[in-house]
Ligand SMILES: Nc1ncnc2c1ncn2[C@@H]1O[C@H](COP(=O)(O)OP(=O)(O)OP(=O)(O)O)[C@@H](O)[C@H]1O
Ligand SMILES: O=P(O)(O)OC[C@H]1O[C@](O)(CO)[C@@H](O)[C@@H]1O
């Protein structure tokens with residue numbers, strides 16, 4: 001355990017002189033609120049510890065033995081985070097014992113650890129994928145912690161999505177149970193952007209940008225044909241953030257379908273009716289569909305048993321292909337001439353290197369993770385309302401972030417595409433009520449629930 005004395009000056013923040021670099025100290029009682037928009041008189045809500053260098057550093061640099069692992073699907077920016085962890089540990093804290101775990105969690109107990117130096121990672125941020133390799137499945141908490149213990153590792157940096165963070169939490173609990181002095185730092189990664197609490201996961205911006213190329217191609221194909229339809233499938237297993245943001249960014253999209261918003265094909269207000277109208281008005285249209293959308297509809301028309309991947313995630317049926325056939329069949333039945341081009345850029349949008357803004361984000365996340373681990377904390381790091389924070393594992397693993405179809409972002413999308421909402425008034429009320437209950441918000445004044453409650457309390461007061 002060590003502490004370093006700060007150099008202070010009256011008009012500047014505290015500074016800490018670790019090793020080679022002078023770092024402004026983060027005051028340990030600074031917090032970041034989970035919610036910045038709150039209702040009058042509502043509770044103060046959850047606050048997280050603000051990330052940054054600490055005045056007291058728990059580990060002596062020469063005692064640190066760190067390791068880095070990447071798990072789950074690929075995402076732009078993985079190599080940037082790896083690079084900045086290795087370089088940041090060395091340049092900021094003079095830590096030089098850093099190892100890479102190969103091919104995800106199973107690499108802790110089934111592969112050799114790779115020694116990593118600033119020189120060996122110098123150029124990796126220019127490449128997509130992960131130089132360490134990744135995998136699904138293979139999380140064996142006991143075997144992993146046995147290996148951490150046997151090899152004397154005392155800082156574990158774990159980069160991955162919601163499943164990976166659950167795994168990190170299990171490792172942390174086992175480490176705590178054994179009383180080991182090991183810091184576990186989770187760095188959330190997933191282009192689906194479905195990790196709870198944090199503003200955005202790294203690689204998301206890059207993925208949305210790359211998706212534009214597929215949408216542009218779909219638009220060119222569609223607008224160059226008579227009654228042309230361009231259909232683009234984007235990633236998003238449970239959450240349609242990529243599809244929503246790619247649609248909003250493009251402005252060429254006429255309809256965006258996501259898992260959170262159930263849709264239907266036939267009848268009034270259905271997708272087919274909208275397609276017919278749009279083709280009549282504009283002679284072409286572009287549809288963006290998130291891979292997790294419409295799975296209930298496909299299951300009804302193609303009954304197949306659920307299949308799971310090695311991590312237990314449900315394998316999805318190809319909504320893009322299914323929708324292409326359904327639209328073709330419908331137009332044929334209506335004797336409508338049309339051309340449909342289906343573009344599936346799924347792996348192209350996640351296999352590329354991160355763009356400039358994601359590169360900066362990855363660097364800052366890696367630095368925040370290093371400062372927290374050096375201070376002896378275990379956490380998931382992330383940006384919360386624009387500030388980096390150390391978030392307890394259970395906060396990010398207990399729920400998943402989803403597009404709120406009653407919120408203003410989805411309303412903006414609907415107004416931008418002019419597509420049907422596929423929702424009745426009752427559906428909207430139900431979704432709002434579910435959201436209110438989930439967030440334990442008061443019944444809004446003027447709502448029928450509020451009026452009912454209010455008159456009930458007036459009545460009971462009157463009876464007294
Ligand atoms: N509940 C859990 N407990 C322990 N380990 C888990 C759990 N869920 C998943 N894991 C492990 O985490 C790793 C990654 O999980 P998964 O394949 O679900 O990807 P992910 O981290 O969610 O990333 P993404 O969904 O963005 O691709 C796997 O090795 C898996 O075994
Ligand atoms: O084919 P893989 O590698 O299992 O990854 C596919 C999944 O990974 C993700 O990108 C992230 O969870 C999903 O959108 C997608 O369903």
Ligand SMILES: [Mg+2]
Nearest residue numbers: 161162163190
């Ligand atoms: Mg996941």
